[in-house]
Amino acid sequence: MNRTSWSDSDLEKLTNRDNHRIRYNGFEYVWEHRLSSKWELQTEYTKKDWGELYKNLNIWISSWQKELDQRKVKISDFKENLKKTDKAIKIANSPYKTRKKVQLIKELMPKESVQFIADILQITRQAVYKSLR
Numbered sequence: 001m002n003r004t005s006w007s008d009s010d011l012e013k014l015t016n017r018d019n020h021r022i023r024y025n026g027f028e029y030v031w032e033h034r035l036s037s038k039w040e041l042q043t044e045y046t047k048k049d050w051g052e053l054y055k056n057l058n059i060w061i062s063s064w065q066k067e068l069d070q071r072k073v074k075i076s077d078f079k080e081n082l083k084k085t086d087k088a089i090k091i092a093n094s095p096y097k098t099r100k101k102v103q104l105i106k107e108l109m110p111k112e113s114v115q116f117i118a119d120i121l122q123i124t125r126q127a128v129y130k131s132l133r
Helices: 008-014 050-092 098-108 114-121 125-132
Strands: 020-024 029-034 039-041
Touching: 008 029, 008 050, 020 050, 029 050, 050 098, 050 114, 098 114, 098 125, 114 125
Parallel strands: none
Antiparallel strands: 020 029, 029 039
16 A cells, blocks of 8 residues: 555544535535645546545545554554563563573564674674574
8 A cells, every 4th residue: 555645643634524525616516625724625626526526535535544544553563562672671681591581582572683682682693593592
């Protein structure tokens, strides 16, 4: 899915149906959105039939909601990774032997590199490899 240029707060507003309207301007129907206090034209084109604009509105709201959900998942993944890193630092500062520390960190964060484990434990990569054997 392509990422739009909208900020997270704007995307949140765009997923709210109350911030959209389709109105007749005297000649044709136009789709407008409101991100701040004023209504702005959503599309470059206007239609004589409101049905197509309404269909596009529903499609775009759904698309924006999916993107917003994906952004939130990435943020929660980031937070989860920070929590695990914090636990790994606590393991590094614990009284366990180096071999046990390496094993615990590897179990906690299996996708992390050997260099990451070495940096947290402040040892060489070779020492990490030796502990993993």
